[in-house]
Amino acid sequence: MIPQEFEALLTPAGRRVLAGRDAAICGALADPRRRFVALEGLVKPRAAESLRRVLEREMLPLLSEMAMPIPPETVWEMEKNYEEWLPKTARVRTATLETKRTKSYLRAKELGLIDLLSSESFVAFAEAVAGRKLKRRGGQQVLCYGAGDYAGPHNDHHPEDKGYEKGYLDIHLSLGAPAVAHQYLVYAKSGHFTEIVPVHGLGTLTVYRLPFWHLTTPLKAKPGREKDARRWVLLGTFGFKDGGR
Numbered sequence: 001m002i003p004q005e006f007e008a009l010l011t012p013a014g015r016r017v018l019a020g021r022d023a024a025i026c027g028a029l030a031d032p033r034r035r036f037v038a039l040e041g042l043v044k045p046r047a048a049e050s051l052r053r054v055l056e057r058e059m060l061p062l063l064s065e066m067a068m069p070i071p072p073e074t075v076w077e078m079e080k081n082y083e084e085w086l087p088k089t090a091r092v093r094t095a096t097l098e099t100k101r102t103k104s105y106l107r108a109k110e111l112g113l114i115d116l117l118s119s120e121s122f123v124a125f126a127e128a129v130a131g132r133k134l135k136r137r138g139g140q141q142v143l144c145y146g147a148g149d150y151a152g153p154h155n156d157h158h159p160e161d162k163g164y165e166k167g168y169l170d171i172h173l174s175l176g177a178p179a180v181a182h183q184y185l186v187y188a189k190s191g192h193f194t195e196i197v198p199v200h201g202l203g204t205l206t207v208y209r210l211p212f213w214h215l216t217t218p219l220k221a222k223p224g225r226e227k228d229a230r231r232w233v234l235l236g237t238f239g240f241k242d243g244g245r
Helices: 012-018 045-062 103-111 113-117 120-130
Strands: 036-039 064-068 090-095 139-146 150-154 168-176 180-182 184-189 192-198 202-210 214-216 230-239
Touching: 012 120, 036 184, 036 192, 045 090, 045 103, 045 139, 045 168, 045 202, 045 230, 090 103, 103 113, 103 139, 113 139, 113 230, 120 168, 120 202, 120 230
Parallel strands: none
Antiparallel strands: 036 202, 064 090, 090 139, 090 150, 139 230, 150 214, 168 202, 168 230, 184 192, 184 214
16 A cells, blocks of 8 residues: 555655755755755665555556657748757656546545655655745646656746746656666756756655756666556655745
8 A cells, every 4th residue: 555654665864864864965955056856765665666566556547648749840830040949848648636536636545645745744855855845735746657758858937827936846756667777867057958867766756946957868668678667756746935946
């Protein structure tokens, strides 16, 4: 079963972060110039694998495909050299868990997934990394990347959404299957896509101070294991109590 509290998934190192006792990680995103951290070794492998198996069994049939290919007009309607534009592109399966009448939300609620992603310890862990207080009421989402699935360059800025227009925090728990060879997050630093980190681990935690430019590379399966290669992402979104920036 899925634990109601995020704390139950954490290793001793993860609990130190939760308690605010890891100087290298706690407050890592308090500096507005730092937008992203990837953390390993903070989630118990056995608990992560158990959670991944529940998602495979219970949630996979309830996901919807989100496919946003490159629009052909981005090439053929250009009138001047070097004036390319590219909207967000992606291919991934998802359940947003926002509409309470959907089958995906109802099953996630029954399984305890909603409780996990809105638990006090989940928010407290995110606050510890952010170095700032967060609004307790946030959004939850499940993503599932299969072989070849990706998210193109985007910044996740939502200037039209009240409470998020001046920035917000995302925290992702990644649960990569054994059949996954690799998947990376590439992000911008000083205006260039120079940074790259693996995100396909079993229990990888990534925390984002949004908006900023980033992309997720196509998921690569181990040879002959494409049908079993999936990376699950459990996602929580929280606004800043002080308004953001």
